[in-house]
Amino acid sequence: MTEVPTDPRSRAVVARLRGVHKSYGPVRVLDLPELDLHAGQVIGVVGENGAGKSTLMGTLAGSVRRDGGTIEVDGAALEPGSTEAAGRLGVTMVSQEFPLVGQMSVAENLLLGRRPRRSRGRYLVDSRALRAEAEEMLAEIGLSAAAIPVNRQVRALPVPTRQMIEIAKAWGRRPRLLILDEPTSSLGPVEAAMVLGLARRHAEGGGTVLFIGHRLDEVREVSDRVLVLRNGRLVADLQPGEATEERLIREMVGGEIAHAAPKARPTGSDVVLRIEELTADGLGPVTLEVRAGEIVGLAGLMGSGRSRLIHTVAGAQPATGGRMWLADTAYAPRGPRDGTTAGIALIPEDRKEQSLVPFASISSNVTVSILERISRGVLLEPRRQRDEAQAIAAHVNVRMQSVEQPIGSLSGGNQQRAIFGRAFATRPRLLLLDEPTRGVDVGAKAEIYELIDRAADEGMAVLVASSELEELLSICHRIAVMNHGRTVEVIDHGDATKERIMTAAAGTANLTTTAPGNGAIA
Amino acid sequence: MTAQSQLAPQETVPDPRPRPRASGARLLRTLAESPEAGVIIACVVVFVVIAAKAPTYSSVANLQVMGRDLAQVGILAIGESLVILTGGIDLSVGALAGLAGILAAWFNVDAGLPAPVAILITLVICAAIGLWHGAMVTRLNVPPFVITLVTFTVAQGLSLAITSGTPINGIDPLFSNLSAYYIDTVPVPALLFVAAAVVAWFALERTYIGRQIYAVGGNKEAARLAGIPTGRRITSTYVASSALAGLVGILVIGRMNVADPSVGPGWELIAIAAAVVGGVSLFGGEGRIAGIAAGAILLELIANGLLALHVSPYFQQVVQGAVLGVAILLDRVRANYFGRGRR
Incomplete structure (x- = not known):
C-alpha cells in the first residue's frame, strides 16, 4: 500500500x-x-x-x-x-457490460467513433493507420498484438479479452x-x-x-x-x-442491525427441495435442503450465482450435473414448465420484463397461471375468471379500484403483491423468489415480508435470493452464502450477522483454487 | 442480473487465438465468419449444373436477360441491405419502385417534362420518402416494419390512382435506351447493378460513415456512447434504399417501354431474400456487399434456370421460398456458433 x-x-x-x-x-x-x-x-x-x-x-x-x-x-x-x-x-468509464460491437474487429472497436490520429483521409478508412493505432493502444496497456489479433471479430474472443479491449479503449481516450x-x-x-x-x-x-x-x-x-x-x-x-x-x-x-424477532425454524417438517452437487453454467456444485415452512435465503455478491441457482431449480436454466428431489421424487426439469407442473412457483427479479403484461388488466395478469384450472375445456369463463382474480387480489391485499384496471397503473408494491397472489394461486410447494423487494418502497417491503412469512406458514418451502442483507437477516430461517457459484456457508438465523455473511461472500481464500465450471466464455 | 458472465479465475493471460483444430472445424469457422464464400460457391455450382442440363442457359442472349433481371432485384437488394444492416427493414421498396416508374412516366408524358427532369424529380421524391422513413424511425421510434408498410400501401394505391389502373404509354425513348442499350454485349442495367454494388461496397468498407453504419447495427448503445450520430446514419440508409428503389422503377418502365401500375409490389420480398441469402443478418450489423450481390445473383440464376429447365413457373416461388428457408436456417446455425455473443 x-x-x-x-x-x-x-x-x-x-x-x-x-x-x-x-x-x-x-x-x-x-x-x-x-x-x-x-x-x-x-x-x-x-x-x-x-x-x-x-x-x-x-x-x-x-x-x-x-x-x-x-x-x-x-x-x-x-x-x-x-x-x-x-x-x-x-471522464471515461469502463463498465461491467462492455459496449463492444461483436461483429466488428478488435481494431474497429478500439477506435469506434473516431479516426486514427494519423489517418490520411477525413472520410476514408485508413486501415493501415487503424491497425497500427489499435496495436499501439493494446501495447500501451501491456498487451501484445500477438495475444490479441486486432483483425479478429470481437464476438469470437473470450470475455476476459473483451474486458481488456474495453480497458484499452478507455485508456486510449487519455x-x-x-x-x-x-x-x-x-x-x-x-x-x-x-x-x-x-x-x-x-x-x-x-x-x-x-x-x-x-x-x-x-x-x-x-x-x-x-x-x-x-x-x-x-x-x-x-x-x-x-x-x-x-x-x-x-x-x-453499518452499525447494529435491528433483527426481526427470530422465528422458530420448523423442525421435523418434510424436506420439500433437496439439491445434491447441482451444477450449471456458472454455478455449483451446490448442495442444499429446504423444508416445508422454511425460508432459506441466498446471499452473495453480484455474479455469485444467487439468481442462477434460483433459475436452475425453476428449470429456466439447464443443469449440467447433480441431482434434485422435490418431496422425495427425483426432479430434473427440462424447462420452466416442468417446474410449474412439479409445484414450483418462481417470482423473477424483473417485474416489468419477466412477470407482468403491464397494459393488461389485473385480472388477466393474476389468473394467467391458473387459466387451465378455471376454464371449461379451452373456453374461458369470464365471470369465474373475474371472481378468481377478486379472490386472489383480496388474499394478498392488492389496493385497486377494480380487477379490470391495467396492472401497470398500480404502485410497485401493489404490483409485487399481485404477483405473489398469482404465485400463491397455483398452490405451489416451493416458492422461488429473486430480489422480491427490488424497486418497492419501505412500507411495501414490510408487507411483502409478511406475504413471504404467510407462504411459509401455509407450508410452502421458500428459497429467496436477495442482495439486501437486512432483508435476508429479518426473514430467513437459514442463509446460504454464495461465492463464485458455490454455497460457501450456510448460517442459521441465530448465528447470522452481516459481518459474517459479507466475509464469506467477499472471501478470497478459496478463489484461487480451481473454480467451478463456469464456462462463460462465449 | 447482468454480471452473470463471471469467469473462473485463470492462471494465464487468455490466448484468444484458436487452438489448432481439425481442418473441418477450420472450414466451418471460415464459413461461419464469411458466409459470402458459401453463396458464391453456390452460384457457381447452380450455374454449372443448370448449364450442363439446358444448353440455352449459358447462351449470350440468356445471360443478357439475366443481367437485366439482375438489375431489378440486385439494386433493390443493395438498398434493402443497407437498411437491414442497421437492424431495420424496408418493406416499401417494391411498391416504391412501381410508383417511381409511374411518376417518371407521368411527369414525362402527362406533365410534358423532358425525360431527364422527370427522372430527377422522381429520384428526389423517392429520397424524400426515405428521409421521412428515417425521421420516423429515429425520432419517433416507429418500428421500421410499420412505417415502410404504410408507404407500401400508399405507394401501391397512388400508382393505381394516378393511372386509373391503365398503363402510361408513349414515354421518352431515353427510358428504353437506359434499359435496352448494351455496352459491348453487356446490358446497361447490369452495369448499373455492378456500379451500385461497387459504390455501396466502397461506402461500407472504405469510409467511416459505412463502418459506423455497421457499428450502429451491431450495437446501437456502443455506437451512441462512442459519439457516433446514430440517427443520421440510420436515416441515410433509408434515403439510399428509397432512392435506389426509384432508380429501379425508372429502369423497369424503360425495359417494358410502358409504365404499368401493377408492377413493383412483391419485389421487396425478393430483395429481402437476396440479402438474407447473401449473409445479411436480420438483427443488423452483419453482412457484406459481396454476399448481397451473390445472393441476388443466386436467386436470379435459380429463377431463370427453372425456366430453362422447363419447370412450371408456378413452382418458382416455392423454390425461391425454399432457398430463403435454407438461408435463414444457416444464419441461425451460424449465430449459434457464436454462442451468446448475440441476441
Whole structure:
C-alpha cells in the first residue's frame, strides 16, 4: 500500500461534487453533499450491493442523469446525463457490460467513433493507420498484438479479452478521470494484476482513478483513499492505513442491525427441495435442503450465482450435473414448465420484463397461471375468471379500484403483491423468489415480508435470493452464502450477522483454487 | 442480473487465438465468419449444373436477360441491405419502385417534362420518402416494419390512382435506351447493378460513415456512447434504399417501354431474400456487399434456370421460398456458433 502522495499536484481537485443526489421512485439511491476527487490518486469505492456505487459512477460518466447538485471537472461544469459531455471533460468509464460491437474487429472497436490520429483521409478508412493505432493502444496497456489479433471479430474472443479491449479503449481516450467499475470481476489473476498496475500508472501520471471494487484486498492494495458508501451516502472516507478489511466491512454493513424477532425454524417438517452437487453454467456444485415452512435465503455478491441457482431449480436454466428431489421424487426439469407442473412457483427479479403484461388488466395478469384450472375445456369463463382474480387480489391485499384496471397503473408494491397472489394461486410447494423487494418502497417491503412469512406458514418451502442483507437477516430461517457459484456457508438465523455473511461472500481464500465450471466464455 | 458472465479465475493471460483444430472445424469457422464464400460457391455450382442440363442457359442472349433481371432485384437488394444492416427493414421498396416508374412516366408524358427532369424529380421524391422513413424511425421510434408498410400501401394505391389502373404509354425513348442499350454485349442495367454494388461496397468498407453504419447495427448503445450520430446514419440508409428503389422503377418502365401500375409490389420480398441469402443478418450489423450481390445473383440464376429447365413457373416461388428457408436456417446455425455473443 502506498502512502498518500505529498506531491503538490495531488492537491489539485479534478472533480468537485456538491449536493449530488439521485432517486429511483421513492428510494434515494445517492446523496452526496460534498465530495472532492483529487489528481494523482487511485480512489477505491466500496459498498454493499445497492449502496450507490454504480449510481455514483454513472452520474460522473453521464450514463445516469442526476436529479440535482453540481459536478465540476477541472473547474468546468458537467452537464447531467450526457456521456458525450462527460467524455469531452475527460471522464471515461469502463463498465461491467462492455459496449463492444461483436461483429466488428478488435481494431474497429478500439477506435469506434473516431479516426486514427494519423489517418490520411477525413472520410476514408485508413486501415493501415487503424491497425497500427489499435496495436499501439493494446501495447500501451501491456498487451501484445500477438495475444490479441486486432483483425479478429470481437464476438469470437473470450470475455476476459473483451474486458481488456474495453480497458484499452478507455485508456486510449487519455482520460483525466478514469472510472473502473469492478474491472477485475471477469479477469484472471494475471490480467487483474495488469489492470491494478494500470490504475496506479494513471494516478502516477497525474490522473485520477475511481476504482469500484468487489474484492476488498484489491481495493486496499491499489487505493490511495477508500470511500465507503452505504444506502447512497458516504459513510467513511479512509486513508490507506485505516482501511483494514474488518473496518471496511464494518462501515459497509453499518452499525447494529435491528433483527426481526427470530422465528422458530420448523423442525421435523418434510424436506420439500433437496439439491445434491447441482451444477450449471456458472454455478455449483451446490448442495442444499429446504423444508416445508422454511425460508432459506441466498446471499452473495453480484455474479455469485444467487439468481442462477434460483433459475436452475425453476428449470429456466439447464443443469449440467447433480441431482434434485422435490418431496422425495427425483426432479430434473427440462424447462420452466416442468417446474410449474412439479409445484414450483418462481417470482423473477424483473417485474416489468419477466412477470407482468403491464397494459393488461389485473385480472388477466393474476389468473394467467391458473387459466387451465378455471376454464371449461379451452373456453374461458369470464365471470369465474373475474371472481378468481377478486379472490386472489383480496388474499394478498392488492389496493385497486377494480380487477379490470391495467396492472401497470398500480404502485410497485401493489404490483409485487399481485404477483405473489398469482404465485400463491397455483398452490405451489416451493416458492422461488429473486430480489422480491427490488424497486418497492419501505412500507411495501414490510408487507411483502409478511406475504413471504404467510407462504411459509401455509407450508410452502421458500428459497429467496436477495442482495439486501437486512432483508435476508429479518426473514430467513437459514442463509446460504454464495461465492463464485458455490454455497460457501450456510448460517442459521441465530448465528447470522452481516459481518459474517459479507466475509464469506467477499472471501478470497478459496478463489484461487480451481473454480467451478463456469464456462462463460462465449 | 447482468454480471452473470463471471469467469473462473485463470492462471494465464487468455490466448484468444484458436487452438489448432481439425481442418473441418477450420472450414466451418471460415464459413461461419464469411458466409459470402458459401453463396458464391453456390452460384457457381447452380450455374454449372443448370448449364450442363439446358444448353440455352449459358447462351449470350440468356445471360443478357439475366443481367437485366439482375438489375431489378440486385439494386433493390443493395438498398434493402443497407437498411437491414442497421437492424431495420424496408418493406416499401417494391411498391416504391412501381410508383417511381409511374411518376417518371407521368411527369414525362402527362406533365410534358423532358425525360431527364422527370427522372430527377422522381429520384428526389423517392429520397424524400426515405428521409421521412428515417425521421420516423429515429425520432419517433416507429418500428421500421410499420412505417415502410404504410408507404407500401400508399405507394401501391397512388400508382393505381394516378393511372386509373391503365398503363402510361408513349414515354421518352431515353427510358428504353437506359434499359435496352448494351455496352459491348453487356446490358446497361447490369452495369448499373455492378456500379451500385461497387459504390455501396466502397461506402461500407472504405469510409467511416459505412463502418459506423455497421457499428450502429451491431450495437446501437456502443455506437451512441462512442459519439457516433446514430440517427443520421440510420436515416441515410433509408434515403439510399428509397432512392435506389426509384432508380429501379425508372429502369423497369424503360425495359417494358410502358409504365404499368401493377408492377413493383412483391419485389421487396425478393430483395429481402437476396440479402438474407447473401449473409445479411436480420438483427443488423452483419453482412457484406459481396454476399448481397451473390445472393441476388443466386436467386436470379435459380429463377431463370427453372425456366430453362422447363419447370412450371408456378413452382418458382416455392423454390425461391425454399432457398430463403435454407438461408435463414444457416444464419441461425451460424449465430449459434457464436454462442451468446448475440441476441
